[in-house]
Amino acid sequence: xxxxxxxxxxxxxxxxxxxxxxxxxxxxxxxxxxxxxxxxxxxxxxxxxxxxxxxxxxxxxxxxxxxxxxxxxxxxxxxxxxxxxxxxxxxxxxxxxxxxxxxxxxxxxxxxxxxxxxxxxxxxxxxxxxxxxxxxxxxxxxxxxxxxxxxxxxxxxxxxxxxxxxxxxxxxxxxxxxxxxxxxxxxxxxxxxxxxxxxxxxxxxxxxxxxxxxxxxxxxxxxxxxxxxxxxxxxxxxxxxxxxxxxxxxxxxxxxxxxxxxxxxxxxxxxxxxxxxxxxxxxxxxxxxxxxxxxxxxxxxxxxxxxxxxxxxxxxxxxxxxxxxxxxxxxxxxxxxxxxxxxxxxxxxxxxxxxxxxxxxxxxxxxxxxxxxxxxxxxxxxxxxxxxxxxxxxxxxxxxxxxxxxxxxxxxxxxxxxxxxxxxxxxxxxxxxxxxxxxxxxxxxxxxxxxxxxxxxxxxxxxxxxxxxxxxxxxxxxxxxxxxxxxxxxxxxxxxxxxxxxxxxxxxxxxxxxxxxxxxxxxxxxxxxxxxxxxxxxxxxxxxxxxxxxxxxxxxxx
Numbered sequence: 001x002x003x004x005x006x007x008x009x010x011x012x013x014x015x016x017x018x019x020x021x022x023x024x025x026x027x028x029x030x031x032x033x034x035x036x037x038x039x040x041x042x043x044x045x046x047x048x049x050x051x052x053x054x055x056x057x058x059x060x061x062x063x064x065x066x067x068x069x070x071x072x073x074x075x076x077x078x079x080x081x082x083x084x085x086x087x088x089x090x091x092x093x094x095x096x097x098x099x100x101x102x103x104x105x106x107x108x109x110x111x112x113x114x115x116x117x118x119x120x121x122x123x124x125x126x127x128x129x130x131x132x133x134x135x136x137x138x139x140x141x142x143x144x145x146x147x148x149x150x151x152x153x154x155x156x157x158x159x160x161x162x163x164x165x166x167x168x169x170x171x172x173x174x175x176x177x178x179x180x181x182x183x184x185x186x187x188x189x190x191x192x193x194x195x196x197x198x199x200x201x202x203x204x205x206x207x208x209x210x211x212x213x214x215x216x217x218x219x220x221x222x223x224x225x226x227x228x229x230x231x232x233x234x235x236x237x238x239x240x241x242x243x244x245x246x247x248x249x250x251x252x253x254x255x256x257x258x259x260x261x262x263x264x265x266x267x268x269x270x271x272x273x274x275x276x277x278x279x280x281x282x283x284x285x286x287x288x289x290x291x292x293x294x295x296x297x298x299x300x301x302x303x304x305x306x307x308x309x310x311x312x313x314x315x316x317x318x319x320x321x322x323x324x325x326x327x328x329x330x331x332x333x334x335x336x337x338x339x340x341x342x343x344x345x346x347x348x349x350x351x352x353x354x355x356x357x358x359x360x361x362x363x364x365x366x367x368x369x370x371x372x373x374x375x376x377x378x379x380x381x382x383x384x385x386x387x388x389x390x391x392x393x394x395x396x397x398x399x400x401x402x403x404x405x406x407x408x409x410x411x412x413x414x415x416x417x418x419x420x421x422x423x424x425x426x427x428x429x430x431x432x433x434x435x436x437x438x439x440x441x442x443x444x445x446x447x448x449x450x451x452x453x454x455x456x457x458x459x460x461x462x463x464x465x466x467x468x469x470x471x472x473x474x475x476x477x478x479x480x481x482x483x484x485x486x487x488x489x490x491x492x493x494x495x496x497x498x499x500x501x502x503x504x505x506x507x508x509x510x511x512x513x514x515x516x517x518x519x520x521x522x523x524x525x526x527x528x529x530x531x532x533x534x535x536x537x538x539x540x541x542x543x544x545x546x547x548x549x550x551x552x553x554x555x556x557x558x
Contacts, residue, residue, distance in 0.1 A: 011497065012195055012499055017228070023238040024237070025047045029242065029253055031191070037190050037422075038245055039199045040190045041422055051199060051202070052224070055204065056204070057510065064353055064354055068178065069102050070178060071088035091136075092136055092138065097427050098189060100181070101181050104178055107286055108152070109173045123151065144435070165340065182460055182513060185511070190427065206226060219257070221385065224237050244388065249317055268358060269359055270354060272353070275306070276350060278348055280299060280303065282299055289336065289337055293310065320354070322354040349556055351519075358391055377389050377390075399423070438458060442465060443455070446469065457491075460491075467494065469490065482527070491512045492528050495507050495511035530543070
């Protein structure tokens, strides 16, 4: 059973606003899932750590996921058995330490005559997958037990998924993996856990360069030069070691240290998703396009999340945005491989989002077949002391990546080898032994509120659900549901006061899910904006600017 940590985390504060020149053992660059797990792993082992993120936490790749925590069934076809086993083990660990965020869900892996992979090969793959997941039910929470896979006939599939195409359907394999309720809030839970152990963090703090000492053979990094994007002030932050966890920006950060000598270019893959109200089901449906690439139809908050693409992106990651062409490409692929007479129309898309995946360089021409393994490079590989760079990886394996990275940090700094506690310790706000029982208790405690609202908030906030209700101070206006999930203005207030939310996009897309299903409506947007303006001391011009910005983000490309 896991070790608990304090029930309620303290308020998050941007350390940069009161920075007085402290030297840290470690500076982490990047506030996505990789950087936050690294910061947590370091802080929980007694290493003094500062994390800086140039935008908001989980605002790029970590927010552009298919909302799944899975073993990577398709990596069996590329013989990456170690990656599959590691992913399945980490799936179990995340289920243990973050029970409010990670939940088992059935997948239906459809099989058609046209598929490049035969039915017998898929069956062998499923047996291997089960073998690699031999410890899947060694869970702290027995309510999350995962059944074994089973074969489905074509009639079985059509009974469960009536909108699956009947022609040439052979059958399916039904198996279990996990869904992530909110990757953004899961990332935030790692940050809160890091802060609990003493990490100092700051969003909207951009690394502009490095503090470097030169010798004949090596440059030695002694810290970073950052700019607080809110105040405009610049700071030098000193550290014994810096770790670059900037994801798709990792090469750009590394080149700042190398001062543009022998520039390194990271390979990037674009992945997009869109959300529609159609095709809602209780199971994830996996299909294959005519080109052999897989897509997922994911049930998400009474909507369907559809993704993902895997296409090489060339250019500056800062310039990346989702295009209509990219959406249409995915839409056409899905419509050709799923749905009967009724297909998804472009007008049915309520929200579209995308991001860039950092990939470890590989010999494959097509990024779809490029490995999702990770690399921890440095310290002297690039002729630079004092700087480690992490590249590649995926959400599911981020904790293990962090563990290995901090093992390396301890060796470089010659620190005492404190044992990692991350696999045996609940994340902050996730200290829940049985999630089903927790839901029942909270529904009874808040019996005047809709049951689905309590369940949604319990998944989002875990043991902090009580703090969210308390912050409303029995103000019915703050607790009035803004959508069918019961999200409310109390969450907005909580995000600003406790979770370092500084913009409407922070609030609507990352601290809450109010705009994750698409535009929440003008009335809701104005309510959130007015409360944010009051709490963050925005004038009318600033509030209008924030509203214009979120409108642009939520607009479906034309």
